[in-house]
Amino acid sequence: MAGIEDRIHEIEEEIKKTQYNKATERHIGLLKARISKLQMEAESHKGHGGTGFSIPKSGDxxxxxxxxxxxxxxxxxNKLTDSDxxxxxxxxxTLRVIPGILEINGARVQILDLPGIIENAASGSGRGREILSTVRSADLIVIVVDVQTQGVDKIQNELYKAGIVLNRKRKNVSLKKTNSGGLKVYRPKGTLLDEDSIREILKEFKITNAELYIRERITADDLIDFLKGNxxxxxxxxxxxxIDIPHDESRIEALKKQWGAVVEVxxxxxxxxxxxxxAIFESLQFVRIYLKDKAGRVDFERPLVLTQGSKVRDVCRKISREMMSSFRYAIMTGPNRKMGEIRAGLDYDLKDQDIVTVVSRN
Ligand SMILES: Nc1nc2c(ncn2[C@@H]2O[C@H](COP(=O)(O)OP(=O)(O)OP(=O)(O)O)[C@@H](O)[C@H]2O)c(=O)[nH]1
Ligand SMILES: [Mg+2]
Structure with a gap:
């Protein structure tokens, strides 16, 4: 075990020493793949990763x-919610999860206060695994740091080791393992990652016979995360x-440059x-839907709160099962729609603050 940790450390040091540029990009990608593989090995030695604190999800x-x-x-x-x-x-x-509810713009957001994590939380230090496994199922992570000590990178690293990737999206990649025939890589022209790097990374994961389909621009990190799975x-x-304590303003500026969404509190x-x-409300990208009844009354007090990418179908689902089977069409208007009233089917995409009338057969 210690052997694996040492090797990971050595490779991390090598990455730190290597200047990142076009010429070293491939080499760094390969080193990262090697670390991921070793981390996976280390995990498999330790058995299961804990199940997290059992806190029922509530709110939107x-x-x-x-x-x-x-x-x-x-x-x-305590400041964000009515919790104590x-x-x-x-x-x-704090030694266990303390939940609270933040009510904001018609949405109910569950906020979980967790025990502090320490370095190597991902390998189990300080109940780290339980904490991180609870964090995995969150819709948004608020990284809280002390203005004087900061350390956002370290937190990000612990999360990454636990398979939690921040601020990136899952990429459209798929892999079909085959019994023979070597590696076939299908990718759109002009991808960031060249074919040799892709092959080297696959080799690092001991994949020798497979068809890899890449359908959008990806980086070495994206590919490694895909191969890690989970x-x-x-x-x-x-x-x-x-921030009430005297502090170095330039460090906050640097943090903002690096992280974008930084709030001083x-x-x-x-x-x-x-x-x-x-900032929490914005980042959750809610879609609030106001229902209009047959008499034309709109309930602006209690919107249905859905997430980005929701469709008319999801509104019906939230109302009742019968609604789905008797659905004819929906009439929609809203501040984010330019074309006045439109008629929509079940697969129509919703926009935030749409006013929806569901017309059903009866
Ligand atoms: N000056 C100052 N002190 C704060 C502020 N927020 C919290 N503290 C103090 O920092 C200490 C730790 O606060 P907690 O809220 O318990 O911190 P925590 O992150 O929940 O700590 P753990 O549960 O141990 O992980 C307490 O003494 C707080 O009074 C702040 O904005 N300014
Ligand atoms: Mg605490």
Whole structure:
């Protein structure tokens, strides 16, 4: 076991030493593939990865607060929700998952306060596996850091080791293993990754006979994550807490350049809390649907809350089973529709704040 960890460390050091550019890109891709393979080996030695704390999901989406101990996760939960999670001026105050509900713009968002993670959480330190396995099922991760210590990269790395990829999307790639015939790679012209790199990465995963179909532009990281399997893709934002304490402003600027979605807060002084709520709402990309009844009344108080990519079908499903079978068409209008009223079928895509009348046979 220690052998594997050492080898991973050596390769990580080599990557750090290697300047990233066009000429070294392939070599780095290969090293990353090698690390992933070793991590998978290390995992298989340890048996199963724990099942997480059993907290029932509730609300329209679930957000996990992830960070090192003592950065103010529980203090934030208490400010964001009506929950009352214990706060203490020492590490590991929180020892289990504490849920709270944030009501925002008609949506109910479940927020989970978790025990702090430490380095090597992914390999099991400090109940890390249970925590990370709860984080896997979140719809959004809020990385909470202390303005003075920060360490967003380290958190990202722990999450990555646990198969949680931040701020990237799953790519359209598929693999068909064959018994013979070597490797066949099908990919669109002008992909970022050249064929030799692809072959080397596949070889690293001990795949020698297969057909690989790549249907969009992918990077070496995308391919490695695909081959690892069991990877979840979760969006994230960063909350920099304790900004009431004197701090180096330029480090926050650097963090913003690197991470984009960064919100500065002070949980204890109540600074930036509304901004953070808004950022959470935006990142979850909800689609709110207002139903109009036969008499033409619209219920603006309680929208149906769905996620991006939902269709008219999903509205019917949420209302009732019978609705699906007696569905004729839907009439839709809304602030995000230019064409006035339209008639739509079950497969029609919804937009946020659509007003929907479902017309059924009866
Ligand atoms: N100055 C300052 N202190 C804060 C702020 N937020 C939290 N704290 C303090 O930081 C300490 C840790 O806060 P917690 O909310 O318990 O931190 P946590 O991340 O939940 O800690 P663990 O549960 O141990 O992982 C407490 O003493 C809080 O009062 C803040 O915005 N500013
Ligand atoms: Mg806590």
């Amino acid at each position: 989406a679930t957000v996990a607060l992830v960070g090192f101990p003592n950065v103010g996760k529980s203090s934030l939960l 999670s214990e706060v203490g001026n020492f590490a590991f105050t 990877v979840v893709y979760v969006p994230s934002i960063v909350a920099v807490n304790k 002070s949980a204890s002084k109540g600074i930036g809390i509304e901004k953070l709520k808004d």
